Amino acid sequence: MKKMQWILVLTLVWFSMPLNAQQSTQEAGDEEVTSPQDTSKKKLITIPPIPKIPKKVLSAADSIAQINHHSSRYIFAPSAYPISKGSFYYQNYDVLLNDVQMGITDQLGMGVGYAFPLFMYLTPKYSMPLKKNHTVAVGDIAGFSVFTGADNMLWLNTFYGMYTLGSPQNNISVGLGMLQSSELDGNHAVTNLSGMYSITPNFYFVGEAWFNNRTRDFVSSYDNYKYDDMKMAYVPETIPVNEKLNRSTLFTSIQFRIIGHKQRTTAWSFGISSYWERGDRYAYDATVPVWDKTPGQVTYESQSFVMGPTNKFYFIPSFTYVKKIGNMNDVSQ
Numbered sequence: 001m002k003k004m005q006w007i008l009v010l011t012l013v014w015f016s017m018p019l020n021a022q023q024s025t026q027e028a029g030d031e032e033v034t035s036p037q038d039t040s041k042k043k044l045i046t047i048p049p050i051p052k053i054p055k056k057v058l059s060a061a062d063s064i065a066q067i068n069h070h071s072s073r074y075i076f077a078p079s080a081y082p083i084s085k086g087s088f089y090y091q092n093y094d095v096l097l098n099d100v101q102m103g104i105t106d107q108l109g110m111g112v113g114y115a116f117p118l119f120m121y122l123t124p125k126y127s128m129p130l131k132k133n134h135t136v137a138v139g140d141i142a143g144f145s146v147f148t149g150a151d152n153m154l155w156l157n158t159f160y161g162m163y164t165l166g167s168p169q170n171n172i173s174v175g176l177g178m179l180q181s182s183e184l185d186g187n188h189a190v191t192n193l194s195g196m197y198s199i200t201p202n203f204y205f206v207g208e209a210w211f212n213n214r215t216r217d218f219v220s221s222y223d224n225y226k227y228d229d230m231k232m233a234y235v236p237e238t239i240p241v242n243e244k245l246n247r248s249t250l251f252t253s254i255q256f257r258i259i260g261h262k263q264r265t266t267a268w269s270f271g272i273s274s275y276w277e278r279g280d281r282y283a284y285d286a287t288v289p290v291w292d293k294t295p296g297q298v299t300y301e302s303q304s305f306v307m308g309p310t311n312k313f314y315f316i317p318s319f320t321y322v323k324k325i326g327n328m329n330d331v332s333q
Helices: 002-016 019-028 060-065
Strands: 087-093 097-103 108-115 119-122 125-131 134-145 155-166 171-181 188-200 203-227 234-259 266-279 282-290 299-307 312-326
Touching: 155 188, 203 266, 203 299, 234 282, 234 312
Parallel strands: 203 282
Antiparallel strands: 087 097, 087 312, 097 108, 108 119, 108 125, 119 134, 125 134, 134 155, 155 171, 171 188, 188 203, 203 234, 234 266, 266 312, 282 299
């Protein structure tokens, strides 16, 4: 009986113990197993964020200093960009040509030039900005000789349209004009291709090309020898020539423009210019006397000849000096 009482007491004590105590009692006899430390984990490297570079905000003086004050003209060819109101430009090209351009309004400009020794010209231009990087202009180049009589005066006139694509620093222009001259008959098309490229804010590459294809009247005469009516001797016969010859001309100029670092209104340009003309000449056959075959005797032979305007090519160094005076807040910025 006492044995049953002890069993009952031990059972009640067991069930009255906390659960944790029971688990610790059960695990007390188990063998403790520990896993080795995991060394396969790599240490993570945290990359710091890249710092942001603040944008430089140009002051008003710096902004004006970045303006290309020489965007209204290449070398001689105009661009479609206007000359701002109140601005004056003086330009000298190869010492012999002096030119002054002025802005009457922000869209209308006028120029006058003198080419030593006998030629003057006027160059009005009206510019019309379409949208950013697109500008058109219409203008005229009217030239005439000076210090000559009315009978000997030479003149030319070219009415043109110009389209400029790009910014004042980097752009290309295409122009088409109609040429009339005292030396030519009728109207003749003239095309122009010009451009400028900013290598640095103070160093530019500038170039232009003028092309003209025209029909030129050629009037002359030559002698053709033939027997007289008696068939006794050769006599000259004058043959008149009145022909139309197709001729092409090309003028090019390439320069490197250096703009003053402090006074960006002054520019010096150095380069080369060329003039090229070629095309048809008048070819004919004529019987002419020949003295060099039989000493003391003259023989007559039919030979081939060419006459008329000759093909030409001139290649010269070029130099340009430009100075801007007046409004520095150019509208072409």
